[in-house]
Amino acid sequence: MKTIKGPAIFLAQFAGDAAPYNSLETIADWVAGLGYKGVQIPSWDARLFDLKRAAESQTYCDEIKGMLAGKGLQVTELSTHLQGQLVAVHPAYDAQFDAFAAPEVQGDPAARQAWAVEQLKLAAKASRNLGLSAHATFSGAFAWPYMYPWPQRPAGLVEDAFDELARRWRPILDAFDKNGVDVAYEIHPGEDLHDGVTFEMFLDRVGNHARANMLYDPSHFVLQQLDYLAFLDIYHDRIKCFHVKDAEFRPSGRSGVYGGYQSWVDRPGRFRSLGDGQVDFPAIFSKMAQYDFPGWAVLEWECALKHPEQGAAEGAPFIADHIIRVTEHAFDDFAAGGADPALNRRVMGIA
Template structure:
């Protein structure tokens, strides 16, 4: 049996939750991955009655729930806080904007999110961690190894207590490895795991689009972290085959500008080889949802989301339970 196909609601948080359910059902999805902004999953309000109401609403539209996602407040746990974060943090997390206060409140919000996941009956929270050292990516002025080590130590100091709470609740945290996060490729993912002493509650929300334009081997990532792939985002990306005026760093241009070297695209319209991803997921025994994170600045999102659902259902397949040549074997 193929995996359920869900729709991540982060790019749809301008719509009320019931409207989102109606549209997802119309598009053909099996479920939703609810974001923790807009009114889709409000952590501050999410007592047991609220969570039961959300489950009833999803059941009304025959939609499943496997994961909730906390990318925005999660980003604030480790980042150097500036005015950009005010636009993404929950108002109570931002508070007076004092950087360390924001980080501490974001950490508390991460624990509350795990508690909400438990009330909802799901065992995975996807999101971002932030990074104290992303701004050191390009090593000039020179960046010493000690500065990088200090960054990973700070990440571990802030996230280990959070992850301990996740483990006690039976919930896992799945970092979406992504530029601006503590892990953004294969090497940094290994560094993050090592810094956390391979905490059992920490793994990855696998999204190939963030690796493709970096020229990171996105299929190899699946095999290297086979026991840490807790959730999967399906998202496509296009990058140019010829030199462009703007490189991989984006040239301070907004997403969607056609002068960029790369842009996210609706599934099947970029360069990610999803056939190889499905085969790798089968190899590692991943049976969770395939969650469409729809992003394409040049395409109508409703048409794109419907098309993406159809694409994923067509490309996904269950692994074989027999060797194809067994019937040729003689006793």
């Protein structure tokens, strides 16, 4: 069995224009001081990381690894959540997602999508240069606006949407395969890959591609009311990244899973800082140990109530306390005897 690595932290929600959050070196000092051992880097944030340079320069990647190692840190994964979203955008979301792209392709959906694909391919090379084995991203979505089937969906709409999603992602998956890196789609509402059924629909269309895998975040399953522990039993072989994020779901007589268009503070389902929600993390970490999860436990902080600095400070010890150092021998080995076929026959009552 493997002991999960961590604690680590996703930097996206903390990066900013003020020190120490405005450069990789200074934010690394901050997270190392909190007790983190790894950082998941948002590849779109030029204050922290130059994706194109990382794809083209082994020296740049070695400098980043060396700088982080000097602070007791490693890169856990790169993230292209924003670029992955732009691989597949329904027109209803054009205006909202346009800001995720480079200025020169904004307002041009075809150019924006081509730019996003190129970004993913750069991320595959950069991940290889950093010595990483997995990459975190979103799938994008064509069918999400039609999630609730009223009015009735046109026949074949969902199938056609997933066919197109797979067509766009297959060359990207092949690029990651060429570089020896798994693509871990965050299973997330708003994406066409938002639960096990939709992941299987996609996986079937990309020919069970070995690089098509998952980022597991139980908070999104709490808000969907999906069994996040059974999910690990079913899909553990495909889970390559892990966001440690808490959530709670408290329905009322006025609102439930859909949230009534309310703000995050008022929704029955909302994200919380670690330990403040309902996620059964002891059970999750036990299953991760049981199934030999090879990766990192990465804090993703999103909470409508708590300050991010408090959430980050509490997150490192919370994760460290939940990581199970796996045993190297069975608890009852002290009572074991050597192999004795004759004894076994007697125990079975065989003459």
